Amino acid sequence: xxxxxxKDNKIARFFINNAVPILFILFAVFAIPMADLSIEYLVAExxxxxxxxxxxxxxxxxxxxAGMGMNFGIVLGAMAGxxxxxxxxxxxxxxVPAFFLAIIISMPLAVFLGWxxxxxxxxxxxxEMVTSYILGFFINGVYQLLVLYSMGSIIPINxxxxxxxxxxxxxxxIDLVNLRKSVDRLIPLEINGIEIPVMTFxxxxxxxxxxxxxxxxxxxxxxRAVGQNMEVARNAGIPVERTRILAIVISTVLACIGxxxxxxxxxTMNTYNSHEQIGMxxxxxxxxxxxxxxxxxxxxxxxxxxxxxxxxxxxxxxxxTLMGEAQIGEYFRVFVSYAIIAIALALHAWRKNKEAxxxxxxxxxxxxxxxxxxx
Amino acid sequence: MKGWIIRSTLILAxxxxxxxxxxxxxxxxxxxxxxxxxIDGKVYEPYDLVRVTLDSGEPVxxxxxxxxxxxxAKVSTTGLNHKVLVEILDxxxxxxxxxxxxxxxxxxxxxxxLNIPALMHDAEGWVANNQKTIYVxxxxxxxxxxxxxxxxxxxxxxxxxxxxxIRKPGDGHTGMDKGVVTDLRHTLYxxxxxxxxxxxxxxxxxxxxxxxxxxxxxxxxxxxxxxDGWLTEYEE
Numbered sequence: 001x002x003x004x005x006x007k008d009n010k011i012a013r014f015f016i017n018n019a020v021p022i023l024f025i026l027f028a029v030f031a032i033p034m035a036d037l038s039i040e041y042l043v044a045e046x047x048x049x050x051x052x053x054x055x056x057x058x059x060x061x062x063x064x065x066a067g068m069g070m071n072f073g074i075v076l077g078a079m080a081g082x083x084x085x086x087x088x089x090x091x092x093x094x095x096v097p098a099f100f101l102a103i104i105i106s107m108p109l110a111v112f113l114g115w116x117x118x119x120x121x122x123x124x125x126x127x128e129m130v131t132s133y134i135l136g137f138f139i140n141g142v143y144q145l146l147v148l149y150s151m152g153s154i155i156p157i158n159x160x161x162x163x164x165x166x167x168x169x170x171x172x173x174i175d176l177v178n179l180r181k182s183v184d185r186l187i188p189l190e191i192n193g194i195e196i197p198v199m200t201f202x203x204x205x206x207x208x209x210x211x212x213x214x215x216x217x218x219x220x221x222x223x224r225a226v227g228q229n230m231e232v233a234r235n236a237g238i239p240v241e242r243t244r245i246l247a248i249v250i251s252t253v254l255a256c257i258g259x260x261x262x263x264x265x266x267x268t269m270n271t272y273n274s275h276e277q278i279g280m281x282x283x284x285x286x287x288x289x290x291x292x293x294x295x296x297x298x299x300x301x302x303x304x305x306x307x308x309x310x311x312x313x314x315x316x317x318x319x320x321t322l323m324g325e326a327q328i329g330e331y332f333r334v335f336v337s338y339a340i341i342a343i344a345l346a347l348h349a350w351r352k353n354k355e356a357x358x359x360x361x362x363x364x365x366x367x368x369x370x371x372x373x374x375x
Numbered sequence: 376m377k378g379w380i381i382r383s384t385l386i387l388a389x390x391x392x393x394x395x396x397x398x399x400x401x402x403x404x405x406x407x408x409x410x411x412x413x414i415d416g417k418v419y420e421p422y423d424l425v426r427v428t429l430d431s432g433e434p435v436x437x438x439x440x441x442x443x444x445x446x447x448a449k450v451s452t453t454g455l456n457h458k459v460l461v462e463i464l465d466x467x468x469x470x471x472x473x474x475x476x477x478x479x480x481x482x483x484x485x486x487x488x489l490n491i492p493a494l495m496h497d498a499e500g501w502v503a504n505n506q507k508t509i510y511v512x513x514x515x516x517x518x519x520x521x522x523x524x525x526x527x528x529x530x531x532x533x534x535x536x537x538x539x540x541i542r543k544p545g546d547g548h549t550g551m552d553k554g555v556v557t558d559l560r561h562t563l564y565x566x567x568x569x570x571x572x573x574x575x576x577x578x579x580x581x582x583x584x585x586x587x588x589x590x591x592x593x594x595x596x597x598x599x600x601x602x603d604g605w606l607t608e609y610e611e
Contacts, residue, residue, distance in 0.1 A: 092485065094453050097400025104393045178402060 016351060020344055021290045024307040032310070035317035042313065044194045049309040050302070051184060051200040052265045055258035056282045057301045058207050059251050063128075064296040065215065066247035067227030070283045073117045073132035073248065077255030078275035079143045080110035085179070085260060085269055086151065086170055090159045094178040096186055099264055102179075106256050113139060114252030118245030125230070129293070136279060147271060170271050180267035200261060207254065208298050223247055227294075280341070284308060287344035294348070400453055403480045405429060405487045406505055407459075409437040409446040412493040412586060414500055419492035421446060424468075427491065428460040436464075437491070455480055461491055478502045486557055490586060500587030505557050508590045509533055510609045512551045513541040516597040518604060523596035525550060528572070531595070532564040541595070559584050565595060582606055 015022065032042070056074065063071040084106025088098045117135055124131040151157045152168030162174050184197035214220045222243050225233040234240050259278065263269050286296055289304020312333055319329020407427050412419040421439045428434040429450050440446030456479055463472040476494055480487060486505035493501035511533075513525045531539045537554040544550030560583050567576040580598060584591060590609035597605035 091397065092402040093397060093400040094402045094451070095400060097396040097453075101393055101396040101400060104389060104396070 018290050024288050028310045031314045031318040034321045035314035045313050051197040052262050053305050054204040055261050057285050059254035059258050061296050063247045063251050066223040069129040069293045071251045072279045074255035075136040075275050075279045076113040076139050077110045077252035078259035078278045080106040081256040081259035090157045095182045098179050099183050102260050110253045110256035114249035118248035122241045174269040176267050179264045292348045403452050405450045407448045407489045409491045412490045419496050422463050424464040425491050426462040503586045504589050506555050507584050510553045510592045513595045514550045516594045518602045523600050526567045528568045529595050530566040
């Protein structure tokens with residue numbers, strides 16, 4: 001009986017732990033045939049989207065190790081990356097040098113924003129996600145002020161292609177023609193007509209190796225200890241606040257590089273909007289991959305990007321087949337991306353309660369067994 | 376102390392890397408033209424058909440300009456040192472003459488004009504900055520013993536796009552301003568205004584800049600009075 005019970009528990013646990021990816025796999029199984037898209041097209045889309053989003057999603061992992069949940073503040077890094085791109089476009093730098101120059105220019109800004117966010121989050125322990133979310137809105141206001149009024153007036157910007165006709169402020173859309181796919185096509189490779197962005201994947205692979213290596217370092221171990229219990233970590237002599245700030249700084253810098261990779265792939269920068277959805281979509285993708293607020297891995301990131309973006313690609317077509325209107329599918333995918341975050345957060349809270357209840361129950365059984373033995 | 380040295384060296388290395396990336400990645404637009412080139416009274420005529428290869432890029436073919444054709448091609452390039460191969464072709468695309476030349480670009484130069492007939496004859500100015508700085512002055516101008524006085528307030532529009540507002544010299548005003556224009560043919564629109572910015576008089580003139588000229592000076596009182604010598608080379 002107890003064996004059966006433990007088997008049931010294991011199955012239940014598996015389904016509870018993987019509820020979101022299972023939901024998405026079911027969705028994909030149902031929607032892909034309806035969308036009637038060729039396998040080649042789907043594979044090409046997934047390769048493009050993996051190259052485009054991997055760096056941004058992987059940037060979320062380090063704050064999770066430090067117990068700070070999903071860092072909605074990656075939009076801060078994204079904004080820093082965009083500032084770097086504006087300067088590079090103004091100076092008329094082209095190709096791969098433009099990509100690395102944008103990273104160098106934006107990195108000090110990303111470090112500063114990350115450090116500032118880290119300090120703010122240390123004052124909001126236990127509420128890091130909502131704080132970083134609101135912090136994103138605040139810095140967005142500062143960014144808009146900088147880009148809309150200071151650039152071209154206080155900060156010299158001379159390229160008429162990116163400055164508004166009035167002489168100051170940056171245009172709403174910047175054509176990154178000098179930068180488009182410069183990294184993606186650095187090592188050209190085409191398999192069955194599908195373009196493989198080899199260099200971008202190499203950069204993503206380097207980041208994966210860095211994350212694996214980082215977890216084993218002293219700082220990585222400190223972050224894990226802080227993530228498990230801050231008080232215990234502090235008593236063990238770990239500088240908790242400093243460690244948490246470093247986690248956010250690293251995440252913001254990685255997000256900054258991720259945004260530059262993302263925009264060089266897209267080829268157009270929407271100055272006032274490109275960064276806004278980045279946090280939400282990256283977090284949704286990671287959660288779809290089976291990650292939780294407390295635990296996330298590289299595997300979750302890749303599985304999540306594939307599943308989440310399968311929905312992005314097939315939903316409008318499936319909506320058209322099902323309802324006769326692509327708009328329904330479009331609505332559905334926006335609605336679902338927000339719903340995933342809500343479901344994942346609710347599941348996390350529910351799982352935590354269940355685990356606590358399970359721990360209490362097993363403690364009670366142990367006490368009863370101990371009492372029976374003594375009788 | 377050791378930590379500071381390492382950090383400072385690292386920051387310095389990053390700055391050097393950024394400068395290096397800027398230099399090697401900076402875009403220079405080169406307008407290759409198969410057009411008539413005039414210098415010191417000598418005229419070099421364009422060829423019927425030329426093929427131009429810049430560095431290791433795609434070759435471009437240019438025909439002799441006819442009608443509205445400018446006989447030009449725009450090529451984007453990066454870096455400071457360049458090599459150009461010019462091949463003069465006959466009607467059957469056979470190379471009848473070829474020449475290779477090297478040139479450098481200053482990092483702050485955005486656009487260059489490369490004239491093929493001039494290059495083939497080793498004429499000075501075969502490669503020149505395509506951006507010309509136009510200095511406009513509202514200052515007294517003397518010609519044939521007569522002095523033309525400056526105006527109170529002038530608005531100048533260069534090539535129907537860049538507007539300059541120049542007051543009479545004195546009271547903190549220099550009586551001078553400048554604007555950057557590209558290419559060789561230009562227009563200048565002048566509005567003479569009173570202190571309430573009411574237009575009293577206006578005039579439009581066209582002018583051509585030489586290939587090798589980079590800085591020019593225009594005198595407003597001279598333009599308004601049709602006096603020769605209103606356009607001269609600017610000397611610092």
